[in-house]
Amino acid sequence: MCDSVYLELFPVECAKDDPPRRPHKVTIKLAEKKLDFTGKFGTPRDDLDFSRLFLSALDEKDFRLLRERHHLFKYHISENAPVDSIEFDFDYDYVERDGAMYAYNEVLPFGDQMAVTIGGKLYLIRDHFCLLPCCSCRDITLSLVYLDPDDKAKDEYHSVGLDYREKKWSELDDRASSLPLAAVQSAFEEQVQDLYEHLRIRHAKMKAIYRHCKGKHFTAKQPASKAQVGRNDPCPCGSGKKYKKCCLGKGKN
Numbered sequence: 557m558c559d560s561v562y563l564e565l566f567p568v569e570c571a572k573d574d575p576p577r578r579p580h581k582v583t584i585k586l587a588e589k590k591l592d593f594t595g596k597f598g599t600p601r602d603d604l605d606f607s608r609l610f611l612s613a614l615d616e617k618d619f620r621l622l623r624e625r626h627h628l629f630k631y632h633i634s635e636n637a638p639v640d641s642i643e644f645d646f647d648y649d650y651v652e653r654d655g656a657m658y659a660y661n662e663v664l665p666f667g668d669q670m671a672v673t674i675g676g677k678l679y680l681i682r683d684h685f686c687l688l689p690c691c692s693c694r695d696i697t698l699s700l701v702y703l704d705p706d707d708k709a710k711d712e713y714h715s716v717g718l719d720y721r722e723k724k725w726s727e728l729d730d731r732a733s734s735l736p737l738a739a740v741q742s743a744f745e746e747q748v749q750d751l752y753e754h755l756r757i758r759h760a761k762m763k764a765i766y767r768h769c770k771g772k773h774f775t776a777k778q779p780a781s782k783a784q785v786g787r788n789d790p791c792p793c794g795s796g797k798k799y800k801k802c803c804l805g806k807g808k809n
Contacts, residue, residue: 557665559586561626562597565610582607586623589614630666639764646687646766648774655792657684657697660758663765668758671703672743674735678703679714685759687766691793691803694721696755697728698744700735716740720755 564579583592583599591599591607599607644663650656659682661669670681679700686693695717702712714735717726725741744751785792791802 558595559623559626560584560592560595560597561586561622580606580610582610584611584622586619586626589619627666631668634664634667639761640768642765642768644765644769646769646774648770651687651766652774653792655686655688655691657686658762658766659684659699660762663762670748672700672740672747674700674739674743683755683758685762686793687763688793688803689763689767691791693719693791693793693797693802694756694759695719695793695797695802696759698740700740714740718755720752720759723752 560583563582563584565582566579567577580603581597581600582603583595583597584590585592589611591604591611593599593601642664646658647656651658661667661682670683672679672681680703682699682701684697684699686695696719698716698718700714700716715728716737717728718724725737727737748754785799787799787804789799791797791799791804793803
């Protein structure tokens with residue numbers, strides 16, 4: 557999750573007979589706009605004067621470019637990495653006991669970020685998935701967070717439910733909202749390419765990552781018992797449905 561970028565700057569204008577000059581090395585913390593002296597690629601002390609001069613010459617356009625390139629590299633790594641190379645510190649007890657759901661960009665912060673525009677406002681999407689291997693439901697939660705023109709998330713927040721297999725949408729917020737369910741559904745279907753298949757693929761990837769990490773790091777304290785869940789209790793998978801209408805009697809995938 558660090559936001560440091562490591563730069564090598566090569567001189568391009570040298571006298572013909574000058575000996576070859578080594579590149580200057582600079583590592584910058586983008587969020588703080590400061591030099592980074594830690595880690596494998598920290599700014600070397602003998603490059604300190606040059607690094608300070610270089611940093612002082614950067615403007616906001618330069619920092620935006622560096623942030624975009626940094627994110628692009630991590631995006632490609634996140635989306636193309638084999639599932640068994642991804643590590644995440646899941647709360648396994650919470651998932652196994654209560655069916656806790658995780659958002660795609662919570663596990664892969666630099667992965668593909670969905671967004672939609674509704675009523676002229678841009679909303680970032682957090683798609684939350686059930687990770688239980690024994691659950692075959694396709695119910696997910698889609699949370700919309702308003703992003704202002706300065707790329708800052710605001711408190712405006714709205715959530716809807718979706719069964720992406722049946723393409724059924726549901727309202728999850730009891731409070732009054734400026735986002736009608738029909739407008740949310742229309743925006744998703746029009747602006748996210750192959751929406752339902754896209755969500756299916758993301759769900760499968762999330763389950764595979766969880767299954768891999770669980771196999772390496774989780775030891776159950778005690779066997780989970782479905783008998784502990786009443787037929788009319790909320791389903792442990794987190795879908796919001798009653799147990800009898802969701803995972804009761806369903807086998808493992």
